[in-house]
Amino acid sequence: MSISCALKVSPIVLLLVLFTSANAKKSGDVTELQIGVKYKPPSCEIQAHKGDRVKVHYRGKLIDGTVFDSSFERGDPIEFELGSGQVIKGWDQGLLGMCVEERRKLKIPAKLGYGEQGSPPTIPGGATLIFETELVSVNEKPLIGGDTTDGDTADGDTTDDEL
Numbered sequence: 001m002s003i004s005c006a007l008k009v010s011p012i013v014l015l016l017v018l019f020t021s022a023n024a025k026k027s028g029d030v031t032e033l034q035i036g037v038k039y040k041p042p043s044c045e046i047q048a049h050k051g052d053r054v055k056v057h058y059r060g061k062l063i064d065g066t067v068f069d070s071s072f073e074r075g076d077p078i079e080f081e082l083g084s085g086q087v088i089k090g091w092d093q094g095l096l097g098m099c100v101e102e103r104r105k106l107k108i109p110a111k112l113g114y115g116e117q118g119s120p121p122t123i124p125g126g127a128t129l130i131f132e133t134e135l136v137s138v139n140e141k142p143l144i145g146g147d148t149t150d151g152d153t154a155d156g157d158t159t160d161d162e163l
Contacts, residue, residue: 028063029128034107035094038132044099046138050083055136056095060129068122077136088113090129098135100143106131 048054055077059070071077080086082095090108098104108129110116118125136142 030107030109031111032109033090033093033112036105036107038103038105039101041099041101041143044102046100046141046143048082048095048098048135048138050092050096052082052138053079053140054082054095054138055079056091057134057136059132061131062123063128063130088129091131091133094131095133095135098133100135100138100141103132103134106133 056079057071057077059072060068062068078087083092085092088108090106090112093112094104094106094108106129108131110126110128113127113129114123114125116125118127123129
């Protein structure tokens with residue numbers, strides 16, 4: 001190929017490469033909901049079902065690790081009716097069947113989170129969200145004598161790669 005031909009083609013190739021990389025998904029983005037069980041209590045007497053009133057502690061992060069909200073730090077879990085659309089779809093789906101005191105890590109794609117519009121200024125459009133969650137109670141019933149601290153346990157832990 002002659003130099004003059006290469007000079008004509010290279011800007012087109014450069015534009016194609018730039019366009020492709022700009023539209024490529026960031027590392028860690030997901031297209032479907034991923035649920036990782038971090039801790040499951042020895043007995044699961046109370047589970048969350050659609051229509052239940054649940055209290056959940058959470059820490060929300062972007063895929064780069066930036067924390068955008070955390071009830072753990074406030075000491076005030078969120079309360080809502082599961083499956084009724086009061087929270088993002090990823091939560092309504094990802095918390096179903098969860099036991100009181102269970103801890104889950106949810107990787108939520110944008111389509112089940114805040115979509116392409118995001119939630120400015122903290123959550124950009126198209127963002128995959130990562131939530132560390134702990135079910136505190138279902139219909140005002142906590143697990144009696146349970147520990148709702150933020151500590152991790154060696155049993156049942158999963159890594160980010162295992163989700």
